[in-house]
Amino acid sequence: MSSAQKDERGGRSEELFARAIELMPGGVNSPVRAFRGVGGTPRFIRSAKGAEMTDVDGKTYIDYVGSWGPMILGHADEEVLSALRDALAHGTSYGAPTELEVLMAEEIRDAVPSVEMVRMVNSGTEATMSAIRLARGLTGRNKLVKFEGCYHGHGDSLLVKAGSGVATLGLPDSPGVPATLAQNTITVSFNDAEGLERVFDEHEDIAAVIIEPVVGNMGCVPPREGYLESVREITKRRDALLIFDEVMTGFRLARGGAQELYKVMPDITTMGKIIGGGLPVGAYGASRDIMNHIAPAGNIYQAGTLSGNPLAMMAGLTTLRRLRDKSIYERLERAGERLCNGLTGAAREAGFETVTNRVGSMWTSFFTGEPVTDWTSAARSNRELYGKFFHAMLEEGVYLAPSQFEAAFISTAHTDELLDRTIEAGRKAFRKVAG
Numbered sequence: 001m002s003s004a005q006k007d008e009r010g011g012r013s014e015e016l017f018a019r020a021i022e023l024m025p026g027g028v029n030s031p032v033r034a035f036r037g038v039g040g041t042p043r044f045i046r047s048a049k050g051a052e053m054t055d056v057d058g059k060t061y062i063d064y065v066g067s068w069g070p071m072i073l074g075h076a077d078e079e080v081l082s083a084l085r086d087a088l089a090h091g092t093s094y095g096a097p098t099e100l101e102v103l104m105a106e107e108i109r110d111a112v113p114s115v116e117m118v119r120m121v122n123s124g125t126e127a128t129m130s131a132i133r134l135a136r137g138l139t140g141r142n143k144l145v146k147f148e149g150c151y152h153g154h155g156d157s158l159l160v161k162a163g164s165g166v167a168t169l170g171l172p173d174s175p176g177v178p179a180t181l182a183q184n185t186i187t188v189s190f191n192d193a194e195g196l197e198r199v200f201d202e203h204e205d206i207a208a209v210i211i212e213p214v215v216g217n218m219g220c221v222p223p224r225e226g227y228l229e230s231v232r233e234i235t236k237r238r239d240a241l242l243i244f245d246e247v248m249t250g251f252r253l254a255r256g257g258a259q260e261l262y263k264v265m266p267d268i269t270t271m272g273k274i275i276g277g278g279l280p281v282g283a284y285g286a287s288r289d290i291m292n293h294i295a296p297a298g299n300i301y302q303a304g305t306l307s308g309n310p311l312a313m314m315a316g317l318t319t320l321r322r323l324r325d326k327s328i329y330e331r332l333e334r335a336g337e338r339l340c341n342g343l344t345g346a347a348r349e350a351g352f353e354t355v356t357n358r359v360g361s362m363w364t365s366f367f368t369g370e371p372v373t374d375w376t377s378a379a380r381s382n383r384e385l386y387g388k389f390f391h392a393m394l395e396e397g398v399y400l401a402p403s404q405f406e407a408a409f410i411s412t413a414h415t416d417e418l419l420d421r422t423i424e425a426g427r428k429a430f431r432k433v434a435g
């Protein structure tokens with residue numbers, strides 16, 4: 001870490017982090033929060049409201065992490081808070097069915113084109129692990145195909161060439177994943193339909209292909225025109241199931257997720273993040289035929305003490321109902337365009353080559369001059385420059401993801417005024433990095 005990237009501010013965050021390091025691995029409960037990809041000390045957050053977060057030293061930031069995706073309405077949305085207060089008064093967990101779960105399932109079914117039935121779980125990781133068990137159970141096959149740089153949570157079968165924190169830390173595939181399991185995961189390059197075809201030529205026994213239809217976890221990488229259609233066609237012809245991991249893209253790119261936007265239907269969909277409205281939630285869904293194989297309707301087992309928790313359902317349902325207003329997605333698109341055009345211009349003025357990938361309100365500016373279409377091209381980005389830019393932005397009061405390989409998110413609470421302040425901060429930050 002260069003001294004420029006070291007934290008000069010000190011303060012309460014430094015003090016808390018020193019204590020945290022003694023108590024939690026790396027001082028955090030999830031790796032990317034630790035600023036390892038950019039150096040320095042993570043800010044400890046005291047509160048958040050709308051598009052802004054305030055740290056324990058009282059400094060306020062315009063936030064583009066949005067809790068890594070869920071906060072599409074901004075932080076502490078009044079309607080979500082008030083619904084939560086109502087729910088709280090009725091008790092926090094029963095371990096028995098509730099009306100809220102029915103309403104939530106109806107909301108998801110009505111929104112997500114390929115989903116007829118859904119099972120709620122507590123995180124995105126749980127959703128993808130369960131979806132894979134379902135695919136294996138249904139097909140009686142073991143192998144799984146995933147794409148380099150895609151992240152599907154930390155399940156054993158999925159921690160192979162994974163994106164997000166694994167990529168940020170430059171970790172090889174994780175110790176603790178049995179080789180016998182890892183062998184069942186085949187990886188292929190994103191946006192390479194021929195590569196996927198070859199995998200099917202070389203392997204039998206493939207149960208499913210799991211994909212982020214728009215990748216967020218190596219930074220934002222959209223599918224090439226026609227690519228998702230090819231993936232759909234190949235999986236269908238080869239008789240393997242297609243899983244869209246829409247934990248990030250669900251209700252983010254469109255109400256019905258990437259499958260609505262690109263009009264390509266997977267067999268199984270996993271969700272999380274936005275559908276919890278800021279509380280811990282995941283879900284997986286599919287056709288009635290497929291889902292009825294899950295216990296107790298069928299014999300593929302999956303369960304959860306707190307699954308469908310009433311507080312989580314209330315926060316999620318309130319959020320999803322707000323997102324029925326499709327004009328929200330048009331506004332987010334315009335906000336994304338305004339911000340990314342502004343930041344790209346600011347980079348150019350300061351003499352930097354950056355490539356900005358964006359789909360709606362999800363985007364990444366890569367420090368590279370070449371198009372970013374897969375993990376190989378994403379990995380060519382200059383991470384040291386990103387680290388410097390990140391810290392310069394933080395200094396200017398803008399909180400970006402502490403890693404080049406993460407997507408940034410815009411919420412409905414990001415007003416034009418805040419976006420323009422971000423662009424102005426970007427101008428100063430790029431100039432500072434240019435030296």
Ligand SMILES: *Cc1c(COP(=O)(O)O)cnc(C)c1O
Pocket residue numbers: 122123124125126128151152153154212216217245246247248272273282
């Ligand atoms: C965040 C994410 C996950 C994991 O969700 P958790 O709630 O962190 O377990 C899985 N898949 C994708 C695409 C994600 O973005």
